[in-house]
Amino acid sequence: MGRAYSTDLRTRVVAAVIDGGLSCHQAAAQFGVGISTAILWVRRFRRTGSVEPDKIGGYKPRKIAGAHEEWLVRRCREADFTLRGLVAELGERGLKVDYRSVWEFVHREKLSHKKRR
Numbered sequence: 001m002g003r004a005y006s007t008d009l010r011t012r013v014v015a016a017v018i019d020g021g022l023s024c025h026q027a028a029a030q031f032g033v034g035i036s037t038a039i040l041w042v043r044r045f046r047r048t049g050s051v052e053p054d055k056i057g058g059y060k061p062r063k064i065a066g067a068h069e070e071w072l073v074r075r076c077r078e079a080d081f082t083l084r085g086l087v088a089e090l091g092e093r094g095l096k097v098d099y100r101s102v103w104e105f106v107h108r109e110k111l112s113h114k115k116r117r
Helices: 007-018 024-031 035-048 067-078 083-092 099-108
Strands: none
Touching: 007 024, 007 035, 024 035, 067 083, 067 099, 083 099
């Protein structure tokens, strides 16, 4: 994943548009950045008053937590299940998750097992 442009460059591009009277296209060409990049920086400055970049990456909390987690552990230990079936059952309970989320949960909790012949 790439890094954000420096705040100095962002400030110079936005200043060229707002104070210098250049268009976003002209400022982008002058400073060697993409046109859409310059447009987004100016839009961000007008909306927030800052050209600082947003946070990149970070922690994303798990969707299957709390009461849903407790229910799912009990459900997996009670009877046989399929991952697609669990996705559907969680959907009926009001929690929209995808196949991968359920797969990661089941393997993290060591609730899966190999089928025997």
